[in-house]
Amino acid sequence: MKILIVEDDGKIYELVKEKFEQWSFEVAGVEDFQKVMEVFIAESPELVILDVNLPVYDGFYWCQQIRTVSKTPIVFLSSREHPMDIVMAMNVGADDYIQKPFNLDVLVAKVQALLRRTYSYGDTISDVIEWNGAVLDLKKGSLHYNDREIHLTKNEFFILRLLLEERGKIVSREELMRRLWEDEKFVSDNTLSVNITRIRTKLEEIGLNDKIVTKKGQGYLVN
Amino acid sequence: MWKSFLRERLSWILFVLLWLSIIDALLLLEYEIKVSSTSFWYLNLLTLCLLILFLLWRGVKERRFLKKLSLMLKNDAYDLQEMHSYVRTKADEDMLSLLQHIDRVYRRQTHALHVQQREQQEYVTTWVHEIKTPLTAMKLLINAHRTELYKWPWLKDIEDEWMKIDGLVDQNLYSARLQYLEKDYQVQPVSLSELVFPNVAYFSKWCIEKKLHIDEKNLDILVHTDPKWMQFVVRQVLSNAIKYSPLEGKLSFFSEETPKYVKLFIADQGKGIPTQDLPRVFEKGFTGNAGRKTKGATGLGLYFSKKITDALGHRIEVNSLLHEGTTVILTFYKPNSFDNLSKM
Numbered sequence: 001m002k003i004l005i006v007e008d009d010g011k012i013y014e015l016v017k018e019k020f021e022q023w024s025f026e027v028a029g030v031e032d033f034q035k036v037m038e039v040f041i042a043e044s045p046e047l048v049i050l051d052v053n054l055p056v057y058d059g060f061y062w063c064q065q066i067r068t069v070s071k072t073p074i075v076f077l078s079s080r081e082h083p084m085d086i087v088m089a090m091n092v093g094a095d096d097y098i099q100k101p102f103n104l105d106v107l108v109a110k111v112q113a114l115l116r117r118t119y120s121y122g123d124t125i126s127d128v129i130e131w132n133g134a135v136l137d138l139k140k141g142s143l144h145y146n147d148r149e150i151h152l153t154k155n156e157f158f159i160l161r162l163l164l165e166e167r168g169k170i171v172s173r174e175e176l177m178r179r180l181w182e183d184e185k186f187v188s189d190n191t192l193s194v195n196i197t198r199i200r201t202k203l204e205e206i207g208l209n210d211k212i213v214t215k216k217g218q219g220y221l222v223n
Numbered sequence: 224m225w226k227s228f229l230r231e232r233l234s235w236i237l238f239v240l241l242w243l244s245i246i247d248a249l250l251l252l253e254y255e256i257k258v259s260s261t262s263f264w265y266l267n268l269l270t271l272c273l274l275i276l277f278l279l280w281r282g283v284k285e286r287r288f289l290k291k292l293s294l295m296l297k298n299d300a301y302d303l304q305e306m307h308s309y310v311r312t313k314a315d316e317d318m319l320s321l322l323q324h325i326d327r328v329y330r331r332q333t334h335a336l337h338v339q340q341r342e343q344q345e346y347v348t349t350w351v352h353e354i355k356t357p358l359t360a361m362k363l364l365i366n367a368h369r370t371e372l373y374k375w376p377w378l379k380d381i382e383d384e385w386m387k388i389d390g391l392v393d394q395n396l397y398s399a400r401l402q403y404l405e406k407d408y409q410v411q412p413v414s415l416s417e418l419v420f421p422n423v424a425y426f427s428k429w430c431i432e433k434k435l436h437i438d439e440k441n442l443d444i445l446v447h448t449d450p451k452w453m454q455f456v457v458r459q460v461l462s463n464a465i466k467y468s469p470l471e472g473k474l475s476f477f478s479e480e481t482p483k484y485v486k487l488f489i490a491d492q493g494k495g496i497p498t499q500d501l502p503r504v505f506e507k508g509f510t511g512n513a514g515r516k517t518k519g520a521t522g523l524g525l526y527f528s529k530k531i532t533d534a535l536g537h538r539i540e541v542n543s544l545l546h547e548g549t550t551v552i553l554t555f556y557k558p559n560s561f562d563n564l565s566k567m
Contacts, residue, residue: 011360079355101359181427184420186437
């Protein structure tokens with residue numbers, strides 16, 4: 001799956017690109033902002049992320065241009081948060097609108113949802129995370145290993161998925177809490193400990209022992 | 224009006240009366256002129272009658288313009304051009320052209336001020352939008368390195384500063400928009416949780432650092448409001464609640480619904496506000512004792528909140544017990560509460 005990112009701020013472009021590449025998307029960018037259409041036609045991406053404030057022409061203009069030739073889903077990135085701007089974006093044919101400052105996880109989630117809706121997905125984007133022979137089903141929120149399946153609660157699934165996404169890195173407890181809270185799950189420190197213990201017990205049930213390592217004073221590590 | 228008309232013409236009236244008495248004196252004293260007493264009184268009466276009729280005529284004519292003018296100026300949206308059809312005398316015309324001159328000068332000045340103010344407001348809005356791009360880049364950079372925070376301990380402080388900047392930028396944007404608030408809102412059904420949760424998520428860093436416990440009940444209730452403005456209000460309230468909360472304190476969000484209104488309570492367990500300060504918390508620039516000790520209290524958050532809730536037809540109240548905590552209550556009146564009442 002290829003995504004075209006039309007963003008004139010180099011840093012934001014790099015960070016968004018990195019994130020999508022982590023999720024094994026192919027990413028294309030634009031260098032000359034007079035030639036957005038040329039790049040779009042040459043790359044023929046499955047989805048476009050479009051900034052509103054651009055040099056030469058703005059995002060609304062390019063969205064209209066793209067709409068004359070294609071129905072590719074378009075997500076707007078904008079620092080304008082006035083309802084009129086959102087109405088405007090929808091009028092020129094945008095599929096979604098994300099306000100700056102945004103959260104990369106939210107952006108990825110919205111893009112995935114759009115792709116799912118547009119391209120009767122399944123065969124196109126992976127909806128599972130593979131991990132040492134175990135498979136985390138992102139849709140059902142369950143983990144499969146050796147023909148055995150365990151069901152996870154919302155919070156447990158969220159924590160495990162995060163640890164798997166950050167595989168090989170130590171994730172601090174504070175960061176786990178942050179991610180949970182940013183997803184509007186306002187858990188306490190104790191609840192987090194309880195959740196981790198429960199995930200460990202469940203993993204042991206299907207024979208995945210000691211997979212979540214505690215690094216004292218730093219956080220948790222999954223390999 | 225008649226009184227002032229007559230007083231103004233007193234010297235003329237006296238002059239006519241004096242002239243009449245000179246003629247009378249001449250008629251009575253001059254030996255060679257012989258007038259019968261009937262003629263004498265006839266002359267006097269006729270002159271006086273003519274004088275009164277003359278005064279009545281002039282009075283009606285000259286006062287007409289002034290009367291119309293004062294009536295018109297009572298309305299703020301007056302139009303001096305219309306006054307031309309009421310001009311009766313040269314004096315009216317002179318007065319009108321002077322008034323029009325002043326009016327033009329004044330209008331030109333206010334127009335210039337309006338243009339200047341709108342330009343300023345547009346500039347602020349554009350500036351806020353422009354600065355959101357580097358702020359976004361900064362936030363994404365911080366987030367990208369947040370996972371392994373133990374390697375970059377100073378990142379926490381940078382993020383704190385980032386949040387302060389972002390908060391101030393938002394305050395700037397909303398204060399610039401405040402004067403157009405009446406024209407710039409869209410009421411729609413919004414659940415209380417939509418107003419509260421994104422803001423708690425926004426402040427997650429501070430809440431987690433303070434180990435705050437979030438207690439929420441009955442936030443699925445819908446209210447009719449503009450989500451953008453009210454989210455801003457809740458953010459101001461929440462920022463205070465977190466700032467003054469003690470370590471491991473509790474932040475409570477709960478609601479109360481009646482046929483007339485929905486109330487949202489936001490309660491902290493902070494130091495509270497002294498009773499003598501309570502009436503002043505919505506004043507511009509008021510920070511109170513606690514605020515003065517904490518850096519970054521601008522005294523604008525609650526001032527803006529009050530203005531916004533008033534304009535949207537909601538209500539904001541602050542209750543507080545010293546050393547126990549503060550509760551902010553937002554009341555959303557139901558749009559059809561009158562209908563509901565009559566059905567009951």
